[in-house]
Amino acid sequence: MEDLGYIGCGTIAYALYVQFSPKMGNVWIRPNSEGGKSFVFNSLIHLMKESSIRKEFWKLKNLDMNYTFFTFTIWSGMKGISYMMS
Helix, strand or coil: CHHHHHHHHHHHHHHHHHHHCCCCCCCCEEECCCCCEEECHHHHHHHHHHHHHCHHHHCHHHHHHCHHHHHHHHHHHHHHHHHHHC
């Protein structure tokens, strides 16, 4: 159950990172036709899937945009901290 929490934290961190990253940005909160902001959850899900499959996301310069790598890194870090604290 603890691992699911770590993965959840990694997923939230990834969503925030890609949304506000100058490299990507505006992934799940986008301007709409009226000039306002709209929430586009499918864009985030699509990026999460594609970044784990497409090989350009596995190159060193793009690993920060790779959902699998990003979440695994967060999970590993939190697991290590948890181990050291116990």
